[in-house]
Structure formats: C-alpha cells, structure tokens
Amino acid sequence: MHVSHLSLADFRSYAGVEVPLGPGVSAFVGPNGQGKTNLVEAVGYLATLGSHRVSSDAPLVRIGADRAVIRAVVVQGERQQLVELELNPGRANRARINRSSQARPRDVLGIVRTVLFAPEDLALVKGDPGERRRFLDELITARFPRMAGVRSDYDRVLKQRNTLLKSAAMARRHGGRSGADLSTLDVWDQHLARAGAELLVQRLDLIAALQPLTDKAYEQLAPGGGPVALDYRGSVGEELADAGGREELYALLLGALGSARKQEIERGVTLVGPHRDDLVLQLGRLPAKGYASHGESWSYALALRLASYDLLRAEGPMGRGEPAFEAGGGPGTARVEGGGRPGEPVLVLDDVFAELDERRRERLAELVAPAEQVLVTAAVDDDVPGVLAGTRFTVADGAVERV
Structure with missing residues (x-):
C-alpha cells in the first residue's frame, strides 16, 4: 500500500x-x-x-x-x-x-x-502510562479498524460514569443523600465492563504478538543489549493473568468495579478499567523507565515501532478478521463480520x-x-x-x- x-x-x-x-x-x-x-x-x-x-x-x-x-x-x-x-x-x-x-x-x-517514528516516541519509554496506552490502542485500531467504535464507546461510558460519581461525591461532601443519583450505576458498570473487556482482550493479544518482534528489533538496533519484555499491569489486580477470555475479563472487571465502588464514590472518579492500566517495559531485569540510558530508551522506542510495522505487514491484506464485539452494544451482542485490511x-x-x-x-x-x-x-x-x-x-x- x-x-x-x-x-x-x-x-x-x-x-x-x-x-x-x-x-x-x-x-x-x-x-x-x-x-x-x-x-x-x-x-x-x-x-x-x-x-x-x-x-x-x-x-x-x-x-x-x-x-x-x-x-x-x-x-x-x-x-x-x-x-x-x-x-x-x-x-x-x-x-x-x-x-x-x-x-x-x-x-x-x-x-x-501508518507506523510513525518521531522525537515524541521517547515518551513511550520515559513518559506517563497514557502514552503507552495510546500506543497500544492506536495499533489495535490499525489491526482492527472497528475497534475505534469500541474505544469510543468506552470513553463515552467512562465520561458518563465519572459524571455520576462526581455528582454523588459532591452530594456526600455537602451532607446530601446520593442513593437516587447512583440508581443507574449498576447499568453503567455493565457497559463499562463489556467495552473494557473487549479492549483488554485486544491489548493482551497485541502484547503477546509484539513481544518476540520487539525483542528481535531491539537486538537488531542494539546487539547484546537485551532482552526486553512487555508486561501488562491491569488495575483489576493480579487476577488478570489468569483470565482466559472476554467473558472472564468482563466478570473480572465487573467484580473489581463493585469492590472499588465505595472508594470511587468518595473520590468521584472511576478507579478500575483499561484507562488506569499500564504497559511496563522491561530491559533485562529492570523496568526501562527510570533505569534505561538515553540511548537504550531510544532503542526501545524504535524497537516498539519496528515491531508494530512487522506485525502489520505480517498480517497481510486480509488480516485476522475483526473482534467479536459490536460497537455500541452490551452483553450478548453479535459477532461483527470479518473484513479485509x-x-x-x-x-x-x-x-x-x-x-x-x-x-x-x-x-x-x-x-x-x-x-x-x-x-x-x-x-x-x-x-x-x-x-x-x-x-x-x-x-x-x-x-x-x-x-
């Protein structure tokens, strides 16, 4: 192309x-x-x-x-x-x-x-978690364009849920009752968990695919300087490592939202979900952030971009089909049709x-x-x-x- x-x-x-x-x-x-x-x-x-x-x-x-x-x-x-x-x-x-x-x-x-290399890429290694989440989600959308709808749905539900939590927190601070305000929170939890589970399953699949490609690219750029490892840290806790698929991730997110509800109401913000997660980049036995030199950080950032290119190229014109989620839907929605890329x-x-x-x-x-x-x-x-x-x-x- x-x-x-x-x-x-x-x-x-x-x-x-x-x-x-x-x-x-x-x-x-x-x-x-x-x-x-x-x-x-x-x-x-x-x-x-x-x-x-x-x-x-x-x-x-x-x-x-x-x-x-x-x-x-x-x-x-x-x-x-x-x-x-x-x-x-x-x-x-x-x-x-x-x-x-x-x-x-x-x-x-x-x-x-496209796969973009730019001076801003250094933030993938040295920057905040939001930089790495954006990297993952943009690459997911490049693989599966309809994931843009899932991301949009997640952001919309998150915004509405945060608004509800903020109103409840303000009411409590002023001595008011928040029961009526929270009557729809269970429904928003379900929508957030459903879209969040789809985003999580795609992130985890992507990281598994990127791992060997990133390690190979780093070795090409800095022979003998690795190995590198990509580790996903989820806000739901260590249970994420044992979750096997969309339904398990959905249940895990839903349970974590329930467990965090009291704290979320006190703080007026959603504390659980993909928007709170991070991609931890390991170099050898240490996290690259805070330990890698400037040159090593550049090599790591470039390796991530080269791995992205290799992944998109290897998947070919027809790709692997689209994810089993319909944007705008909820639990039980139908599988979307596959499509060429x-x-x-x-x-x-x-x-x-x-x-x-x-x-x-x-x-x-x-x-x-x-x-x-x-x-x-x-x-x-x-x-x-x-x-x-x-x-x-x-x-x-x-x-x-x-x-």
Whole structure:
C-alpha cells in the first residue's frame, strides 16, 4: 500500500498544496518551521483520526480559516481509492471515500495505515502510562479498524460514569443523600465492563504478538543489549493473568468495579478499567523507565515501532478478521463480520534521524529501507542516511518542490 497523491487545503501552514508521491522513499527537507512535519502529520491523521503532535483539531486548521481538508489517493495492489477528511473544530468532522459521503469519520479507518517514528516516541519509554496506552490502542485500531467504535464507546461510558460519581461525591461532601443519583450505576458498570473487556482482550493479544518482534528489533538496533519484555499491569489486580477470555475479563472487571465502588464514590472518579492500566517495559531485569540510558530508551522506542510495522505487514491484506464485539452494544451482542485490511503500512520518520547517534541512525535506515513507502522529514540533507536515497522535496515558504 502507498499514498500516490496528497492534497491539503487550509491545513496547518498550507492554504493549499499538492504533493505527488510514489513507492519508495520520499524525503522532505527544509529548515525547521517550514511545514515538513505538517505533510506527514496529515498522512498520519488519515490513518488514526488524530495528530501525534496535538490532542485537538483546532491547531490543524490554518489561522483565519474555518475548516481544513486532507485528501489522499491510496493505492493497494490494483485498487485505487480517494479518501477525504474535512476537519471542523467545534463541529462534526466529515469524511468521504471516492467522493461518497460517509456516516462517520471513522469509516475511513483502515484505508491508510501508518507506523510513525518521531522525537515524541521517547515518551513511550520515559513518559506517563497514557502514552503507552495510546500506543497500544492506536495499533489495535490499525489491526482492527472497528475497534475505534469500541474505544469510543468506552470513553463515552467512562465520561458518563465519572459524571455520576462526581455528582454523588459532591452530594456526600455537602451532607446530601446520593442513593437516587447512583440508581443507574449498576447499568453503567455493565457497559463499562463489556467495552473494557473487549479492549483488554485486544491489548493482551497485541502484547503477546509484539513481544518476540520487539525483542528481535531491539537486538537488531542494539546487539547484546537485551532482552526486553512487555508486561501488562491491569488495575483489576493480579487476577488478570489468569483470565482466559472476554467473558472472564468482563466478570473480572465487573467484580473489581463493585469492590472499588465505595472508594470511587468518595473520590468521584472511576478507579478500575483499561484507562488506569499500564504497559511496563522491561530491559533485562529492570523496568526501562527510570533505569534505561538515553540511548537504550531510544532503542526501545524504535524497537516498539519496528515491531508494530512487522506485525502489520505480517498480517497481510486480509488480516485476522475483526473482534467479536459490536460497537455500541452490551452483553450478548453479535459477532461483527470479518473484513479485509490494507497491506504493508506507510513508514513515517519525522525528524527522527537528527535525534540518533550515527550507529542507530544507520541501523534504523537499513531496517526501514525495504518498505513499500517511506516518508522522511529532515532539516538538512545530511540527516537523511544514504541508504534512503529516493525522491527529494524541498519545503520552504509554504511551497513543496521536487528536486
């Protein structure tokens, strides 16, 4: 799979730009602040419906404009598709596939898949648990696009449950009764546990698949520096290790929510669920966070991205089918139908080579060079390793020109 054309209108710094692309390496070179990252950020947005740089859409719309548009022509074998997203901060975004309007923006997920390497990746190792949860969940959605609906459902239920708990906590602090306020909490517990169980089973499956690939990638980047291990720490406790499937995880979450209810009411927040979990990265016998050196942390972050790429590529165009959960449903919902997914993801390396020493730079370049499509940004030509020779674009003053 590759993107053969990218078109932006009022996205970030671009009033309008057309960029022809193709298989192989395309490098965008120019001084900082000229819009290189904006280009690959747009490709990444098509893949994830989010930016790796900001948490909301408002900064993505050019100053003075009320909307932004991202269009891309995507080639998968003999098939070609035009995917479009219209970003409307404060209002609903819109999506089209081959000029046909879609009911929801997430309907475009799966047409473009990317694996992004960026300076922000260091937070996967050194940052808060939320960074690692996001890494897992975005990769899950790349594998199974309909998991976007499960994630949306979980976030919606969590928000409503937290609102209920907060109201009850405030009532108690002021000497009021909260029984009536909590009359629906059992129902919200069931919905949260059902969506949470589906998210958990996919996270655990993903970690099992990533473990050998991450260990292999780390050895390629830093020979003799491992081994590495991925350990999932759940808020439900050690019982998680013995849970076998969706129904067991559902029961485990439901029981944990019940056990934590008194404390949750006192604090006014949900204390149990995937939103409280963490992916612990082990290097040797120690956790990487707090113990790994700067170079080791970089190697670990890069290994996670390389493992993600290897996993998506290995699963192939038809993938493994979709998870047995219907977004928006509850206990007992039907299995969703399987579906094909695009093949090899686009590799995006956003100003990452400038962050690496020469050895890691050359090793990473050798590992990614065979990919079907690689998009690279760099401030100067010397930052792009020679093995990634390909098409060069200069980016300056709002213009993108092929060299």
